Amino acid sequence: VCRLDPYDGLPESYLIHGGRTPNNEISSSLYLLTMDSRGCNRKLMVRCKEKELVAEVPGARYGHTMSIVQSRGKTACVLFGGRSYMPAGERTTESWNSVVDCPSQVFLFDLEFGCSSAHTLPELHDGQSFHVALSREDCVYFIGGHSLTSDSRPPRLFRLRVELLQGSPLLSCETLDTGLSISSAIVTRTGPSHKYIILGGYQSDSQKRMECSTVILDEKGIQFEPLEPPNWIPDIIHSRTWFGGSTGEGSILLG
Numbered sequence: 653v654c655r656l657d658p659y660d661g662l663p664e665s666y667l668i669h670g671g672r673t674p675n676n677e678i679s680s681s682l683y684l685l686t687m688d689s690r691g692c693n694r695k696l697m698v699r700c701k702e703k704e705l706v707a708e709v710p711g712a713r714y715g716h717t718m719s720i721v722q723s724r725g726k727t728a729c730v731l732f733g734g735r736s737y738m739p740a741g742e743r744t745t746e747s748w749n750s751v752v753d754c755p756s757q758v759f760l761f762d763l764e765f766g767c768s769s770a771h772t773l774p775e776l777h778d779g780q781s782f783h784v785a786l787s788r789e790d791c792v793y794f795i796g797g798h799s800l801t802s803d804s805r806p807p808r809l810f811r812l813r814v815e816l817l818q819g820s821p822l823l824s825c826e827t828l829d830t831g832l833s834i835s836s837a838i839v840t841r842t843g844p845s846h847k848y849i850i851l852g853g854y855q856s857d858s859q860k861r862m863e864c865s866t867v868i869l870d871e872k873g874i875q876f877e878p879l880e881p882p883n884w885i886p887d888i889i890h891s892r893t894w895f896g897g898s899t900g901e902g903s904i905l906l907g
Contacts, residue, residue: 654718680712708770717785723816731759753779775825782835788869796834807831840898
């Protein structure tokens with residue numbers, strides 16, 4: 653899920669791509685969810701519309717991220733990572749429901765025409781799922797994530813820069829040194845500036861991450877600061893799983 657801030661008179665909206673269906677299938681569909689309270693009675697209207705992508709289209713997946721970048725007066729969506737079922741030609745009866753990391757390509761598509769392009773960058777050579785992606789202007793930061801190939805959560809941090817040039821976009825990637833070893837974390841934005849709180853997630857298959865971090869994106873780059881965690885109730889401390897999400901600026905719902 654990717655949030656789109658209101659712009660040019662358009663309401664707040666969300667892009668939803670992929671995920672698992674109730675039949676345990678993995679979807680490749682893209683939807684635009686909008687919420688509008690205009691009108692004389694200010695009634696909240698929720699609309700959902702399927703968006704079609706063309707050209708180099710990302711396949712079905714889950715555990716990936718989508719982020720919005722802005723460059724040279726243009727806006728585009730960046731999709732990266734995730735998992736999917738093994739290709740049909742490689743599946744056997746024993747591995748029919750086995751999943752693999754998706755190829756480490758970056759997909760870039762515009763929201764108006766749905767034209768999608770795939771990009772391979774040498775820095776992004778391993779599969780990455782359930783990572784955190786935060787964007788500011790023309791940069792996206794990929795933090796942490798889990799790799800099925802190595803069954804690990806290395807403290808990775810990449811900065812992807814997207815220049816939306818006339819004709820063909822230019823993408824570059826840089827490996828940074830101050831990442832977090834984390835997967836499936838919950839992120840909330842704390843205000844109009846690019847300041848976020850990362851909470852929860854996993855450090856290993858059997859170890860939850862009980863710490864919290866503040867992340868700040870500015871013109872200098874990305875900064876991590878430790879944050880005092882809440883007083884966890886025993887149910888959260890002793891349970892093996894996290895479940896939750898952001899419910900607005902600075903708020904998180906946990907279960």
